[in-house]
Amino acid sequence: MKKIILLIISFFILTSCDEDEEVFSPKPRGFMRLEFPEKKYINYDSTCPFAFQIPVYSFIKKDEYAGADPCWLNIEFPKFKATLHLSYKVVNNDLEKYLKDSHEFANKHQVKATGVDEIVIVRDTAKVYGLLFDIGGNTASSIQFYLTDSTKHFIRGALYLNSVPNIDSSKIVVDFIKKDVLHLINTARWKN
Numbered sequence: 001m002k003k004i005i006l007l008i009i010s011f012f013i014l015t016s017c018d019e020d021e022e023v024f025s026p027k028p029r030g031f032m033r034l035e036f037p038e039k040k041y042i043n044y045d046s047t048c049p050f051a052f053q054i055p056v057y058s059f060i061k062k063d064e065y066a067g068a069d070p071c072w073l074n075i076e077f078p079k080f081k082a083t084l085h086l087s088y089k090v091v092n093n094d095l096e097k098y099l100k101d102s103h104e105f106a107n108k109h110q111v112k113a114t115g116v117d118e119i120v121i122v123r124d125t126a127k128v129y130g131l132l133f134d135i136g137g138n139t140a141s142s143i144q145f146y147l148t149d150s151t152k153h154f155i156r157g158a159l160y161l162n163s164v165p166n167i168d169s170s171k172i173v174v175d176f177i178k179k180d181v182l183h184l185i186n187t188a189r190w191k192n
Contacts, residue, residue, distance in 0.1 A: 034080075034172065034173065036176050037055075037056075037057045037079070039055065039179065039180075039183075040055065040056045041053040041054060041055055041056065041183060041187070042054060042056055044060060046071075047070075048070070048071035048073075048088060048191075049071070049088075049152075049153060049190060049191050050071075050088065050153065050155060050188060050189065050190055050191060051188070051189055051191060052184045052185075052187045052188040052189070053183060053184065053187040054075055054180070054184065055077075055180045055183075057077065057079060058075050058076060058077050058078075058084075058180070059075075059076050059078075060073050060074070060075050060076070061073070061074050061076060062074075063085070063087070068087075069087070069088065069089070071088035072085075072086065072087045072088060073085075073086045073088075074086070075184075077177060077180075080161070080173045080176070080177065081161060081162040081163060082159060082160065082161045082162065082173065082177055083159070083160050083162070084157055084158070084159045084177070084181065084184075085157065085158050085159075085160065086155055086156070086157050087155070087156050087157075088153070088154070088155050089154045089155075089156075090152065090153070090154075091148065091149075091150075091151060091152050091153060091154050095148060095150065095151075095154065098146070098148070098154045098156070099146070099148075101156075102131070102144070102146040102156050105144060105156075105158065106133040106135065106144045109135050109139040109140065109141055109144075110135075114136040114137035115135075115136045115137070116133055116134070116135050116136070117133075117134040117136075118131055118132070118133060118134075119131070119132040119134060121145070121147065121185055123186070123188075126188070126189050126190070127149040127150075127190060128147055128148075128149065128185070128188050128189070128190070129147070129148055129149070129150060130145055130146045130147040130148060130185070131145065131146060132144075132145040132181075132182075132185065133145065134178070136167075137167060138167050140160060141158045141159055141160050142159060142161075142170075142174045142178075143157075143158070143159040143174065143177070143178055143181055144156075144157065144158045144159070145157045145181065145185065147185065147188055149190050152190070153190050155188070157181065157184075159174070159177060159178075159181065161173065161174070
């Protein structure tokens, strides 16, 4: 009787191991594929005391915030649901306050950040100086910067995506727009 039971158990064990049987495992979460446009730029010039180049796949609109100054602008990237907020201030012996505010705004994201790289901006020929904050991790704003001529002009910028921060899906978009932000910085000029 033991031999028959052992034989039946062996039969079931051997027949349950079918090589053609598919093994099911959960699929990893996927993200939408994005097709990025070709990098082309146009000049932006207005009544504001600065000018720069923006990508052709973006547009500028005035900041609609009730307390916004006339030269506060939003560069919209509709395909990527992203906005680069720009605020301009005239320097009147208060540059130190604007610099301090910029550092504080960037530091507010360090709670969720995995790190912050600071890139110094020096363009002596155009009198454009500043700092770019490249903030890593699941933060609301991954790129912030300021530009100044140290005497009259100050611009602060912050990039925000209109989505829940998730570095796994948003890093590719942030990296793409970061090149546009760097192009804006490299083409920025003050008007007299």
